Amino acid sequence: MGLTGLEIYKLLPKKNCRECNFPTCMAFAMALAGGKASLEACPYASEEARSALAEASEPPIRLVTIGTGEKALEVGGELVLFRHEKTFFHPTGVAIEVPDHLPDEELKGRAEAIRGLSFERVGLPLRVDLVALRHTAAEPQRLAAASRLVQEAAGLPLVLRTDDPAAAREALAVCGGERPLLWGAEQGNLEAMLELARQAQCPLVVSAGSLEELAELSQRAAAAGHRDLVLHPQAAGEGDLLAALTAIRRAALKKRFRPFGYP
Secondary structure (H helix, E strand, C coil): CCCCHHHHHCCCCCCCCCCCCCCCHHHHHHHHHCCCCCHHHCCCCCHHHHHHCHHHHCCCECCEEECCHHHCEEECCECCCCHHHCCCCCCCCCEEEEECCCCHHHHHHHHHHHHCCEEEECCEEEECCEEEEECCCCCCCHHHHHHHHHHHHHCCCEEEECCCHHHHHHHHHHHHHHCCEEEEECCCCHHHHHHHHHHHCCCEEEEECCHHHHHHHHHHHHHCCCCCEEEEECCCCHHHHHHHHHHHHHHHHHCCCHHHCCC
16 A cells, blocks of 8 residues: 555655645645656655655656667656656657568668668657567577677667577577567566576566466566566457556556556
8 A cells, every 4th residue: 555645745855845846745745645746856855755755656657678878768657647647758669570580681681671760750750669589490599699680780679579588598698788678478487587587687578368467477576576577468459458558557557556567
């Protein structure tokens, strides 16, 4: 159960300085309790208060970073349900998927084409943010070789799509320092994939066929000490996927349901 607005207010400096863009500390405390503000907005909060309010001040949907440097992609960090309620700080990332079984020259050509791809829609310039490399080859080590080639040719953060811990281990040995998104944790391999993600300090996609199972897996992952998670509800079609994602977002933002507090 989260702290109430009054409980949070008692921990604030009560200066009513408005530097947090709220008229009073009480208003700021109520926004914190409702998940509509971050404690970082208060320049005078004590270390004691920050420690006590750590959980209350976390965004209802955790901010996760994929990649490093200027091309890193941030997802999550959400405070509101609808886009008209707050500026669109973290737009949806765009990824193009390529299979790792392609010959090196073809794989390199696709990666270079992805790197140069950009277009304009409604006056907004759009580009690809990620390359999703799917492990389709028979050999576990092929994903590692392909990840090196694609990363050099595309110059973009990677998504490593495999449910094989052996293939994931080989690939992370090559590109783990670049913080790829490891996609492939499910009920049967969760512990092995969690260990790999922890060692590489990279975000992990947890996937399940039902929201109940997805909540259970994300709780197990968080209890094991890895919280940089991206949740993937398996769905039969686009409509079912949209419904599942909407339910996850609403549960995290409106009910502060922590197992769904991930993008």
